[in-house]
Amino acid sequence: MSYTEYQKKFNKALDDEIRALRKSGGQKTFLSDGSFLGKRGGQYIYSLTTDTELRFPDDTPVDLEYKSKRYSGILVSVEGFDIILALQQNLGDSIPTAILYTSPWFLLEELKKRLLESSNLKGANRNLAEILLGDKSETNSSTSNSQKLLNQIEQRLQKPIGCNEYQKSAVDKVLNRQVSFIWGPPGTGKTKTLGITVAALVQAGESVLVVAHSNTAVDTAMKSVAEYLQGAPIYENGLVLRYGVATPGSLNEFPQLHVRGVARWQNPNLIEQIERLEKQRKDLVKRSRQEKLTQLQRQSIQNDIATVKQALQPLKEQLKQKEAELIKQATVVGCTLSKAAIAKEIYQRRFDAIVVDEASMAYIPHCAYVSTLANRRIAIFGDFRQLGPISQAETEATQQWLQRDIFDEAGITQKVNNGQIDSRMVLLKTQYRMNPAISKIPNQLFYNGQLQDGSGVEQRTMPIVQSQPHPGSALILYDLSQLSAFCFKEQQSHSRFNIISALVAVNLAYQSTQTNDFSVGIIAPYNAQARLIQRLLQDLHLTDKSVKVATVHRFQGAEQNLIIFDAVEGSPQAKAGKLVTGGTQSTAMRLANVAVSRAQGKFIGLFNYQYIQKTLNSFNIFRKFVDRIYAQAKTQSLTWALQPLSDLPGVTYFSKSQDALKQIKLDLLATKEEIAIDWSSSTSNNQFPLDTLKQCNSRSVRFFITGQSRNSIATGLQNTRLWDNKANTSIGLVGIDRKCLWIYLNPNSPLTPVIRIDLPQTTKLLYSFLHLVPEQDPGSITTKISQGENPFGQCPDCGQPRWYSRTEYGSYITCSKDTKHSRRKMNEKDTTLLMRFMNINCSVCKQQASAYKSYKGIYIGCSQRNCSWSTSLESLI
Secondary structure, eight states, X not given: OOHHHHHHHHHHHHHHHHHHHHHHTSEEEEEEEEEEEEEETTEEEEEEEESSOOOOOTTOEEEEEETTEEEEEEEEEEETTEEEEEESSOOOSEEEEEEEEEOTHHHHHHXXXXXXXXXXXXXXXXXXXXXXXXXXOOSOOOOOOHHHHHHHHHHHHTSOOOXXXXXXXXXXXXXXXXXXXXXXXXXXXXXXXXXXXXXXXXXXXXXXXXEESSHHHHHHHHHHHHHHHTTSHHHHTTOEEEOSOOOTTTTTTOGGGBHHHHHHHHOHHHHXXXXXXXXXXXXXXXXXXXXXXXXXXXXXXXXXXXXHHHHHHHHHHHHHHHHHHHHHHOSEEEEEHHHHHHOHHHHTSOEEEEEESSGGGSOHHHHHHHHTTEEEEXXXXXXXXXXXXXXXXXXXXXXXXXXXXXXXXXXXXXXXXXXXXXXXXXXXXXXXXXXXXXXXHHHHHHSTTOOXXXXXXHHHHXXXXXXXXXXXXXXXXXXXXXXXXXXXXXXXXXXEEOHHHHHHHHHHHHHHHHHOOXXXXXXXXXXXXXXXXXXXXXXXXXXXXXXXXXXXHHHTTOOEEEEEEEXXXXXXXXXXXXXXXXXXXXXXXXXXXXXXXXXXEEEEEEEOHHHHXXXXXXXXXXXXXXXXXXXXXXXXXXXXXXXXXXXXXXXXXXXXXXXXXHHHHHHHHTOSSEEEEEOOSOSTTOSSOHHHHHHHHHTTOEEEEESTTHHHHHTTOSSEEEOOOOOOOOSEEEEEXXXXXXXXXXXXXTTSOEEEEOOHHHHHHHHHHHTOSOTTOXXXXXXXXXXXXXXXXXXXXXXXXXXXXXXXXXXXXXXXSOTTSOOEEOOHHHHHHHHHHTTOBOTTTOOBEEEEEXXXXXXXXXXXXXXXXXXXXXXXX
C-alpha cells in the first residue's frame, strides 16, 4: 500500500475521531488551587488541580474562565489530577477556582493537513514511511561503527557511560538501519539508551528530532540527551533545544535546553528592553487597581498601559522570530508529536533522524507523518506490552488506526507473539527498577521469562521492602472478599467506584507516610475511583507528602517506591468491567503490566478475590495476573475484626449500627441546613434514630429522602423532598450538610458495620456519585453564599453576607457572622427572595411561593390565584 493510500485511510479515522470529539463538545473541567509557577517563553505558567482526569494530548489549546473572563493558553502537562497550563496573561499569584474549556480536535485537524501535505510534498520521505509501516523492505542500510562513536562520547564525558550488551545492540541497530524498533520493558533503561543513541547520532554528524506523545515524556528524553551531550560544542552553543513548554522544574539541571534561555544569552539587549517594559506594564496595572483614583487618573493609566503594550509588540515579535531561527538551526530538537504537526519551524524543515519515544501510546498516523520529516532513519522506542493509544470514537477506522500502535502495524507484535526473531528490533532485557519478587510477575506473564534482574537491584530496593506496611515483604495481596466492598457505577460516566477499597488504599498510604519518606502511588483502573481517592488524599493533606493517585493510563512512564493497586471490582456488579476482561493481547494485559511494573520496592494489590474467581475464567489475563500474585505474595484476607481503617483521620468505623447510635444522634442534632437519606430496607430495626429526625424537623432542617423506605421515613417531616434516585445501591446512606456521610453496609441488619466519613471534599464527591440529592436542587445555603450568591447583600459593619434570623421579637435580616451588627425587620420582598433562594415552592401545585402581608404579619401563599395553599414563614424556614 502506498503512502497516499495510507493517508486516505488515516484521514477517515481522524475524521471519525474529530466527529466524536465535536459531538461531545470538548470538555468543561472545574479547576481549583491554582498557583503561579513563573514565566517562561513569554507565557505565564500555572499549576492547578482538576476534579477529574484529563485525557487530552499535551499542547492542546485551552480557554481558562476566571472571574467571568476567558484567557487562552495551552495544556502543558497532566499528572494525575495536577495540570500545568501556559497562559498568555498573568492572572496573579493564585487562582482559587476556574473552569477549563478544551477543543482537542484542533490538533487532529492540523495532523490531517500535515498528512495531506506530506503525500504531495517533493521533499517528504514517503519511502521511509512505507518501510516503517511494513510495506517495503530497507534498501540502503549503513555500516556505522557504533562502538567507536560510544568511545568518543566517553572520552568527551571523561567517564564510562555504562551500557549493557542489549543497550549497545540497540544503539548499533539504530545507527545501521533506516527503521529500527527498540523494545524497552519497564525499568530496562530505555530512556538512558535513547539519550546515548541520540548522542551517537550527533557524533556521527546527524541532526535529530526527538518526539513523544506528552511533554513529560519529551522532557525525560531530552534530559537524557543533554546528559550525554554535555561538553559537546553543539550543546554548549545552544544547538540542542527543547521546543514547547517544558514541565516546570524538569530541565533545571540543563538550562541550555530552553529556547528562551539561549535567546536571552544571544540577545541580551532585546531581552533587557522587553523585561523593562514588562515591569513598567505590571506596575501600571497594579496602580490601576487602586481604589482612590479619579476617572481622569484611571484613564491616564489605561492610556499609558496601551502605549507600553504597543511598544512591546514589535519587540516580542522580534524575539519570537529569533527563537524560530534557533529551532531551524538546531542540531537536536525535542517536542511533542502534536507540536511537530502545528509548528512550521518543525514541519517546514528536515532532520537526518527521527526518534519516537513512548511509541506504544502514539497514534499510527503521527508516527507515519514524522517519518516523512527524516532524511535517513527513524527509531521507535517503546513497549507494546504497555498501554496503547486512546480514542473516543469506536468506528472500524479508529480501531484500526487510532487504537493500535506502530509496533502492531509494522508486524513486530505478531512476530514476538509467534516466538520469531525480527531483524528490525532489539529487546532491552535487563531491568533495574523492581525488586526481583515484583519483577517476577510481569516477567513470567508478559515477557515470556526473557527479562533478567540487574546487579544490585535487590540490594537497592531492600530498604523499601523492609518498610511499613508489612516489613520484609515486597509483594502483598489484600483480599477484600469479607469486607462488603461493594462496587458501584457513577451515574453519568458509568465509571466504577468502590468506597471501601478506596478507604483501605488511602489508609495504607497514610500509614506509610507516618513511618517513612518513601514515595507512594495509588493506581486504579477507573477514573471515578481515582477521583474518589484524590479527594480523600486532599482532605487528609496527603497530596503534599509524595502520595500520587491516577488511573493506570496516567501512571505509564512513572515509578514510585510503593505502589498500591486498587482493582475496584466487586459485587453487586454482575460482570467484571471491560478494562479487566480479555486475553493476552487485550487492554487488560497492558493494564495489569503497567500497574505492577510501576513499583520499585513494594507492590500491594487490593482485590475481591472471590469476585475475580467468580466473574473471570482462568483464560482471562487479569485472572491469571491476580492468581499469580495470590500464589507468590504475602496474602492477607481482610475482615472488619482486623480494623483495616484504623487510625485514618476523618473516618470512624463502628462494628454494628447500635454502637453508632450515639454519634449519629449528635451529628443529626448538629445539622445546620439539610439531611439527605437513601434507605432501601425497612426502618423498623432501629438502624438510625427516626425520633432524632423529628427533632431536626422542629429546627427547620431540609430533608432529601430516596430509597424504598422514603415514605415511612418522611412521615411527619416538613420541608421534605421525596424522590427516586434509581441508584439501587443496597447500602444505607445518611448525609449531613454535604460535609459528613454515614454508610450502613447492610441496612437490613443492626449487627453489621457502619462507617462515618467526616471529610468535606470526599463527602461532596460521594453525594454526586451516589446521587444523594436531586440534580436540580439549588445546593446548600452555605455553598451558595460561599460562591457569591446572596439575596440580602452585605453587612454594612463588616462586609459579611446578611441572612435571615428569627428572634422572639420576629424575623430580621442580620449579619451572618455577628447578630449584634446592624439589622432590619424582614418584609414581604425579603421573604419572597428567601423562597426563591431556597427553592421553596407551593406544596400543593408546585408553583412559586410568594409573601403577603396581613394584620397578623407576613405569611406565604401560592403565586397562583386559584390555589388556596398558605403557611407561615416560621413553618418553612
